[in-house]
Amino acid sequence: MSLAFLTAAGGASAPAALSPFDAATTADGGVFEVRDGWRIASGFGHPAAEEQACEHAVGWADVSHLGKLEIQVSADAADELAGLAGGLALGRAVRDRDAWWCLLTPVRALLLCDPGVLAGLRQELEANAALKVLDVTSQFAALRIGGPLARETFARFCALDLRPERMPVGACMQGSVARTPGVVVRMATDQYVLLTGAALAIYLWSVVSDAGGRLGGRPVGVDALSAPSELEEAGTHA
Amino acid sequence: MSRLAQQPGERIDRSQPVSFTFDGKPAAGFAGDTIVSALYAGGRRVFSRSFKYHRPRGELCGCGQCANSLFQIEGAPGIRGCSEPIREGLRVVHQNAWPSLDFDVMRATDRVGGPFTPVGFYYKTFIRPRRLWPVYEKVLRSAAGLGRLPRRQDEREWETEYRRRRCDVLVIGGGAAGLAAATRAAELGADVVLCDEDAVLGGLLGIEGGHERVRELEGRARDAGVEILSGAPALGFFDGLVPVWQGSTLHQVRADQHVVATGAIQQPLVFADNDLPGVMLSGGARRLAAAYAVKPGERAVVATVDDRGLDDALALSAVGLDVVVADLRPDAGGGELAGRIRAAGITLLTGHTVVRAQGRDRVERAVVAKVDARGRALGDGSTHDCDLIAVSGGSAGALSLLLQAGGRAIYRPEIAGFAVTELPAGLHAAGAAAGHDRAEAVEVSGAIAGAEAAAALGRSPNGVADARERLAQLPAAAPVATPPAQASDGGRRGKAFVDLDEDVTVKDIKRATLEGYDSLELSKRYTTVTMGPSQGRFSQLPAARVLAAETGLDLGTVGLTTARPPWSTVPMGVLAGRPLEAAKRSAVHRRHEELGATVRWAGDWRRAYDYGDPVGESVAVQAAAGIIDVSTLGKLLVRGPDAGELLDRLYPNRMSNLAPDRIRYGVTTSEAGRITDDGTVCRIDDETFYVTTTSAGVAGVEQSFTWWLETWGLNAHITDLTQGVAAMNLAGPQARGVLTGLTDLDCSAEAFKYLDARHAEIAGVPCMLLRIGFVGELGYEIHCPSVNAEHVWDAIVRAGSKVGLRPFGLEPQRVLRLQKLHVIVGQDTDSEMTPYGAGMDWIVKLDKQQDFIGRWALEHTAAHEPSVRLVGFTTPGGELPTEGAVVLGTDGAPEGQVTSARRSPRLGQVIGLATVPAALAGDGAQIWISDAGRRIAATVTTKPFYDPEGEVLRS
Amino acid sequence: MSFLLTCPNCGTREVTDFGFGGEASTRPASRPSARELNTYIYFRRNAAGVQREWWHHRSGCRAWFLAERDTRTNHVIWTALPADAPAGQTPA
Numbered sequence A: 001m002s003l004a005f006l007t008a009a010g011g012a013s014a015p016a017a018l019s020p021f022d023a024a025t026t027a028d029g030g031v032f033e034v035r036d037g038w039r040i041a042s043g044f045g046h047p048a049a050e051e052q053a054c055e056h057a058v059g060w061a062d063v064s065h066l067g068k069l070e071i072q073v074s075a076d077a078a079d080e081l082a083g084l085a086g087g088l089a090l091g092r093a094v095r096d097r098d099a100w101w102c103l104l105t106p107v108r109a110l111l112l113c114d115p116g117v118l119a120g121l122r123q124e125l126e127a128n129a130a131l132k133v134l135d136v137t138s139q140f141a142a143l144r145i146g147g148p149l150a151r152e153t154f155a156r157f158c159a160l161d162l163r164p165e166r167m168p169v170g171a172c173m174q175g176s177v178a179r180t181p182g183v184v185v186r187m188a189t190d191q192y193v194l195l196t197g198a199a200l201a202i203y204l205w206s207v208v209s210d211a212g213g214r215l216g217g218r219p220v221g222v223d224a225l226s227a228p229s230e231l232e233e234a235g236t237h238a
Numbered sequence B: 001m002s003r004l005a006q007q008p009g010e011r012i013d014r015s016q017p018v019s020f021t022f023d024g025k026p027a028a029g030f031a032g033d034t035i036v037s038a039l040y041a042g043g044r045r046v047f048s049r050s051f052k053y054h055r056p057r058g059e060l061c062g063c064g065q066c067a068n069s070l071f072q073i074e075g076a077p078g079i080r081g082c083s084e085p086i087r088e089g090l091r092v093v094h095q096n097a098w099p100s101l102d103f104d105v106m107r108a109t110d111r112v113g114g115p116f117t118p119v120g121f122y123y124k125t126f127i128r129p130r131r132l133w134p135v136y137e138k139v140l141r142s143a144a145g146l147g148r149l150p151r152r153q154d155e156r157e158w159e160t161e162y163r164r165r166r167c168d169v170l171v172i173g174g175g176a177a178g179l180a181a182a183t184r185a186a187e188l189g190a191d192v193v194l195c196d197e198d199a200v201l202g203g204l205l206g207i208e209g210g211h212e213r214v215r216e217l218e219g220r221a222r223d224a225g226v227e228i229l230s231g232a233p234a235l236g237f238f239d240g241l242v243p244v245w246q247g248s249t250l251h252q253v254r255a256d257q258h259v260v261a262t263g264a265i266q267q268p269l270v271f272a273d274n275d276l277p278g279v280m281l282s283g284g285a286r287r288l289a290a291a292y293a294v295k296p297g298e299r300a301v302v303a304t305v306d307d308r309g310l311d312d313a314l315a316l317s318a319v320g321l322d323v324v325v326a327d328l329r330p331d332a333g334g335g336e337l338a339g340r341i342r343a344a345g346i347t348l349l350t351g352h353t354v355v356r357a358q359g360r361d362r363v364e365r366a367v368v369a370k371v372d373a374r375g376r377a378l379g380d381g382s383t384h385d386c387d388l389i390a391v392s393g394g395s396a397g398a399l400s401l402l403l404q405a406g407g408r409a410i411y412r413p414e415i416a417g418f419a420v421t422e423l424p425a426g427l428h429a430a431g432a433a434a435g436h437d438r439a440e441a442v443e444v445s446g447a448i449a450g451a452e453a454a455a456a457l458g459r460s461p462n463g464v465a466d467a468r469e470r471l472a473q474l475p476a477a478a479p480v481a482t483p484p485a486q487a488s489d490g491g492r493r494g495k496a497f498v499d500l501d502e503d504v505t506v507k508d509i510k511r512a513t514l515e516g517y518d519s520l521e522l523s524k525r526y527t528t529v530t531m532g533p534s535q536g537r538f539s540q541l542p543a544a545r546v547l548a549a550e551t552g553l554d555l556g557t558v559g560l561t562t563a564r565p566p567w568s569t570v571p572m573g574v575l576a577g578r579p580l581e582a583a584k585r586s587a588v589h590r591r592h593e594e595l596g597a598t599v600r601w602a603g604d605w606r607r608a609y610d611y612g613d614p615v616g617e618s619v620a621v622q623a624a625a626g627i628i629d630v631s632t633l634g635k636l637l638v639r640g641p642d643a644g645e646l647l648d649r650l651y652p653n654r655m656s657n658l659a660p661d662r663i664r665y666g667v668t669t670s671e672a673g674r675i676t677d678d679g680t681v682c683r684i685d686d687e688t689f690y691v692t693t694t695s696a697g698v699a700g701v702e703q704s705f706t707w708w709l710e711t712w713g714l715n716a717h718i719t720d721l722t723q724g725v726a727a728m729n730l731a732g733p734q735a736r737g738v739l740t741g742l743t744d745l746d747c748s749a750e751a752f753k754y755l756d757a758r759h760a761e762i763a764g765v766p767c768m769l770l771r772i773g774f775v776g777e778l779g780y781e782i783h784c785p786s787v788n789a790e791h792v793w794d795a796i797v798r799a800g801s802k803v804g805l806r807p808f809g810l811e812p813q814r815v816l817r818l819q820k821l822h823v824i825v826g827q828d829t830d831s832e833m834t835p836y837g838a839g840m841d842w843i844v845k846l847d848k849q850q851d852f853i854g855r856w857a858l859e860h861t862a863a864h865e866p867s868v869r870l871v872g873f874t875t876p877g878g879e880l881p882t883e884g885a886v887v888l889g890t891d892g893a894p895e896g897q898v899t900s901a902r903r904s905p906r907l908g909q910v911i912g913l914a915t916v917p918a919a920l921a922g923d924g925a926q927i928w929i930s931d932a933g934r935r936i937a938a939t940v941t942t943k944p945f946y947d948p949e950g951e952v953l954r955s
Numbered sequence C: 001m002s003f004l005l006t007c008p009n010c011g012t013r014e015v016t017d018f019g020f021g022g023e024a025s026t027r028p029a030s031r032p033s034a035r036e037l038n039t040y041i042y043f044r045r046n047a048a049g050v051q052r053e054w055w056h057h058r059s060g061c062r063a064w065f066l067a068e069r070d071t072r073t074n075h076v077i078w079t080a081l082p083a084d085a086p087a088g089q090t091p092a
């Protein structure tokens, strides 16, 4: 037996993976394409309005296809974990090799990466016997929320202290979001990625749509918010 | 409609007329008017009927603090008419009067008189007999009460949203002190939010002629970057969290520093019939004129104990009222104001106060007399024709929020009131709430508080010492006279109210004291004084004074009652937030909806209970095959060198000797040996176990497992995979055939046995298959990545459709498992059920070497016969008992209960699980079930109804 | 109740982020007498004052940690992971 059943089907003949938001993005008029084995909403049929929303209000894009790895170590190997990616620290999201590395506890880290690099990173990490690596991609729904009113949108459904001095670019924060456990990474001045449990995706979509919609925002395609983040530009020193 | 000439700083826009209706009749005002200011301008003086006696009540405070003008606006009761702005087409209706506000038949309770409804009347009268309380309640509720809740759900919609706001400084109160504090803190670099309940900032300063200064202060605050929330009362202080309600938004403000500049509340005076419409706070009358250009009356008697009343008298005189002033102080304060009163030609009666209001349903005369220290009139006094009695009974700092935040109130005789002291760190008081009463002192104290708040945040303000010096040198407040508990002319008729909200009179408090309720907190509970909508703003001090006079205690000893949140009235709907429920949905949920499933809550999940035909679905499972989505099962991965050891300590049975690719059933117990959850444990490799839990139990199980892991310091990790792994149970005689067509795995009974686990690709998706069978048929639990779950589901349904496979829901599953007497934890077990009681003696391995959770208690339990046992039963007569029905013991006393009962289509009989007395727990025993008047005979069985030897399961 | 609590891993959060684990108590090291077992399972000190207690960061890192809190004021004196907790008497 193995844990292969935790990783989405791969290969040319494999069925496209469906985001946990799929029913919601479909209902909202998503326009889809298959990328990296995932059915992805590349837009919602109103490119100009979507761009406007991101520029002047808030936009949210389904990025659940981002690869996610959990790394755990035993207490005596905490240093090993903290030494990854040039140095991890609690509350920080370190950008390294097309992935964000978030140390969640001294013995557990979460990696968020482009789907294309998932398998390679995993292999590399598994080579280190001290690390217990688990593919948790399916476990989380992921939203990229961006725009000048992104923080105000968060304020409508979560009590996390996202003030810039507490949540600088490159910070990672775990806590209750919309009454469910969440992880928030600030990738750029007005850009955040939010992770919650996959089963709550449809609920979360309705919460973000409700809050963001009142502020003039709307759902946007996966590329609308992918302007290079300050974090990516600044590398690990963000 | 009459208005004064344009007032400097008036709030109304005369170019914008607004029409609305009051009790169905047209009414008019201007943009900027409140309901009360518009109706008052139109001549209305009665705005409500009182709570208990249905006496007519007029406006009191003019600023949204009193309960004298609460209205019903469409679906919302209890709206404050003196602060609620009018809008075009608004439909305003009175409350608590029938048939009309001007003629209310319930007034009889007042006219017939006191003996009918003395204090404590309701407690004493309606307590016996208890069974009649529902009848009494109905009558009482319609007679008393303040408004009507909408009956229909769709009339209750509130478009309210929460907004969390973190900031450095929250300033509560936007008068001169609050504005100065906010500006100072913001100029020192703090992130500041300021809120004020009034739609227009400025507080008292704006009403007392300082509107230009208010404009300046507000401009400076905005320039400094203060976020200003107006029309936004702070509702309370909850461990540092302050909810601020502003229209459709509830701001949940969490600040590091708080400046409370809530001002002071002008107090009423207590005399006979002090509730007649036309008795108003002098500040309220002045506000009507200054803010809304409404002339509050023609002839006024102003009764005051402080300078504020004198100042208000001058203002009323200036807008054309004919004014007589009765100042309780022998020298009228001895200051410059008394001189100005005289210079204005206003009659000033020093050492006098109003001892009685007279008039039929509104003020027509005031009786003014000199009084002694106890309030008794010296001589007959004089009678003055008037239509307004404007009173100023001193000021009480609005301290409630400070007290909620941890401050302490002490009595200060020189202000005839309470002041707050011992403020906890991070809490600052400014302005009138801190005891300052002159405009300049108020503003300076605000600036100091703002600087102190900034300093606490690590900024370095300059000039704070200078400002303090300046504040100290400002002239002291003019002396205030302490009003008597009741000013009285000795007349016997008439009621003197200490609490208008609750219709509590001086006599009520006195009577309560005689009956032994001699502390303020007791008196509050007995008489309900201070418990009305205005939260004691106008009744705390008067009630305390009566109590002090009766008990001989000083006011400081009597103290204040605790005013609990909310400090301002707020609709429940506002607190309820957005109507979005955190529902979990399986990755296959869309398919259930497409199939027309009956979707219901199961814990925090939305689940398919059936697809419209529960009987047909269960029959299909037994005749051919079925598939049920069981993604809600909790799924935990336990990994590490000590994983087996950990599970051995957490389960009463052994897990570490489980072979890889094998599965074992387990229950977890508490330290008390009670069943807490159940599920299966599958060993994936030496160091890896895959543990399933009940749908509702996973969070608790994970918390408990991680806690013990932490406590024992074992080397293992636990990861909750519940939401990332979908699971479906394929079951039925055709299950093997369906599966074989979808995978390369050898699914033969020899190669893939009962309780085996296998990896396989199904329709191209990596899956883990567990051969277990909750429903009692040959079955496979298929676990796969949730992102591929729809694909796997579709493939199985498509392949199975040829052999009659049907998706089945939770309800048919429950019938099927009941045939096997499979227990559902939480349904068939309660918090007292042990594995022994549940008939699972075999699962507890007391011969195990390790200690395990619940071991000691289970050792004890094993040595004693459980009082009840969980067994199966049938009802020979075919009656279906209700779940929860009582099982009777041999002596006919209730000793157990039915935990599950269903009609089994396959067996053609009623089957169930029940807890029964141990003596009746044997096969074939006869039990009686008492179910809402029915007595049902049932026969006990301990063996499964279907496939008792498990041959089908293992086939 | 809406005070703040500081998770040793994540930082300060609203108390609603956390699950309350009750007073810190110690499991008997060896088989207890019936009376001791009863006390261990069912009896709590329920102090009106400072007590040492368990909290679980349910909505965040899912770690268990210890705190000392004044139950009268909800003032939290410290929080720490068990390994870092100040030595102190743990009530039995």
Ligand SMILES: [Zn+2]
Residues within 6 Å of the ligand: A174, C007, C008, C009, C010, C011, C057, C060, C061, C062, C063
């Ligand atoms: Zn945490």
